[in-house]
Amino acid sequence: MSPFNIYRKTMIFSWMKLGLGLLTFVACLAIGFVAYLTITNMAFELMTSIAIGCSAFLIAVAVYFLIMAKLGYSIEMGHLAIIERADRGEDVPSNPVEFSKTVVAERFGNSRKFYKQSRDVQLAYRQMARVLGRGFSLDKDTPELGMGRWLKMMLSHSALSCVNECCLAYALRRSDYEVNAACVDALTILVQDWRSFNGKALSISLVHVLVCLLTFALFFVPGFLVFKDMGLNMVPWLGVAFFLTLTVKVAFYDSFVLSRTVCAFLEMAGASKIEARNYAKLDKWSKEYAKLRGSAEKAAEKAEDEADRAERAARKAASKTAKSEAENAEAVVADAEAVERSDSSPAEADDGKAAKASEASSEASEGNVQGGDDADASAEQA
Numbered sequence: 004m005s006p007f008n009i010y011r012k013t014m015i016f017s018w019m020k021l022g023l024g025l026l027t028f029v030a031c032l033a034i035g036f037v038a039y040l041t042i043t044n045m046a047f048e049l050m051t052s053i054a055i056g057c058s059a060f061l062i063a064v065a066v067y068f069l070i071m072a073k074l075g076y077s078i079e080m081g082h083l084a085i086i087e088r089a090d091r092g093e094d095v096p097s098n099p100v101e102f103s104k105t106v107v108a109e110r111f112g113n114s115r116k117f118y119k120q121s122r123d124v125q126l127a128y129r130q131m132a133r134v135l136g137r138g139f140s141l142d143k144d145t146p147e148l149g150m151g152r153w154l155k156m157m158l159s160h161s162a163l164s165c166v167n168e169c170c171l172a173y174a175l176r177r178s179d180y181e182v183n184a185a186c187v188d189a190l191t192i193l194v195q196d197w198r199s200f201n202g203k204a205l206s207i208s209l210v211h212v213l214v215c216l217l218t219f220a221l222f223f224v225p226g227f228l229v230f231k232d233m234g235l236n237m238v239p240w241l242g243v244a245f246f247l248t249l250t251v252k253v254a255f256y257d258s259f260v261l262s263r264t265v266c267a268f269l270e271m272a273g274a275s276k277i278e279a280r281n282y283a284k285l286d287k288w289s290k291e292y293a294k295l296r297g298s299a300e301k302a303a304e305k306a307e308d309e310a311d312r313a314e315r316a317a318r319k320a321a322s323k324t325a326k327s328e329a330e331n332a333e334a335v336v337a338d339a340e341a342v343e344r345s346d347s348s349p350a351e352a353d354d355g356k357a358a359k360a361s362e363a364s365s366e367a368s369e370g371n372v373q374g375g376d377d378a379d380a381s382a383e384q385a
Contacts, residue, residue: 004089004090004092006259006262006263006266006267007259007262008089009086009089009090009095009262009266010258010259010262010263012089012095013082013085013086013089013095013099013258013262015099015100016078016079016081016082016085016099016100016258017254017255017258018254019078019100020078020079020253020254020255020257020258021250021251021254021255023070023078024249024250024251024253024254025250026070027066027067027070027250028067028246028247028250030063030066030067030070031063031064031066031067031246032243032246034059034062034063034066035059035060035063035239035242035243037059038055038056038058038059039239041055042055042056056238060242063242063246067246067249079168079261080103080107080117081099081100081103081104081107082103082258082261083103083168083171083172083175083261083265084102084103084106084107084175085099085102085103086172086261086262086265086266087172087175087176087265087269088106090172090265090266090269091176106175110174110175110178110182111182117171120171120174120182120183120186121167121168121171123186123291123294123295124166124167124170124171124186124189124190124295125166125167126291127190127289127291127292127294127295128166128167128170128190128193130288130289130290130291130292131190131194131285131288131289131292132156132163134288134289135152135156135194135197136152136153136156138152139288140197141194141195141278141281141284141285155201155205156201158205158208158209158212159201159204159205159207159208160208161204161207161208161211161212161257161260162203162204162205162207162208162211162260162263162264163201163204163208165260165261165264165265166193168261168264168265169189169193169264169265169268169269170186170189170190170193171186172265172268172269173185173186173188173189173192173268173269173272174186174189176269176272181299181302181303183295183296183298183299183302184299184302184303186295187282187292187295187296187299188277189268189272190285190292190295191277191281191282191285192271192272192275192277193268194281194285194288195275195277195278195281196271196275199271200267200268200271203264203267203271204264207260207263207264207267208260211256211259211260214256215248215252215256218248218251218252218256219244219245219248222243222244222247222248223240223241223244226240226243226244227240282296
């Protein structure tokens, strides 16, 4: 399934982001309106008015990103799970929101653990990105000179901001791995194939920036013309156009960038092969990466210990079962012998009685024969 089709079939998450964005937009608009009324109705000096306006703008931006970070993160978390599923070629479920909650809970435990995992991966990437920005790579021990890589990374920011989502999507894909181990492999693949990934990220980000600028112009130019004809200050409308563009960007454009970037990374990861020597190199690049790898090794050792304990318990249970079966078999044999003995005792008694009766009848018949012979002898004498 192509990234655009995935984006189209997961549009429900974009609409959810839009609704949340409009809610925060109203909150930010209220802050700006209060600041505007304060400036226009009070006789402040120019610098004071500028300070109030700038403070209101910063507060509005902070409120916007705070709400989007807390509530919008769960939406993005579910969106990521469905993107990974669709990229595998499976159908998008009829109720993707509930389905994605189940998938994420099964893999990461809960949203808090998912957020912590994402934060750890993001921190590890930032530490490695600083090394990459200085021109180092896994292929060479000496850095490459030149400032073009910094410019390329800056222009690729829109797509590179999805790196942690790419790693978590890889963790969802490799469900046979422990979570930390899967994230470590994803980061390793990212650095190994950095040139290829950064090139794809640059093309995605340039299109994203261009579309955002066109959207801002679409919102700002009509209001600019209206405010100019009416002789009104255009600064408030500038803020309105900015927040409208930001809302559309977060809801729709960032979702498309997420779909394209994650699909590109998963495709690259499927064709990549990790070199074992790169693990030790990246441990020196990032302390957080080394921490993740240590957690993965501890989890592997724990799993091995649990497997050994389970195997020993299984052998012990099998031994007990075999012993119990042997004892049961012996008891059955003993019972059978006892039954045979009890069945044979009456028959032997009957055989003894029959033998005694036969002996008695033999003796009687012998007596009768002898009596007849005596009678014959007496007759002959007479």
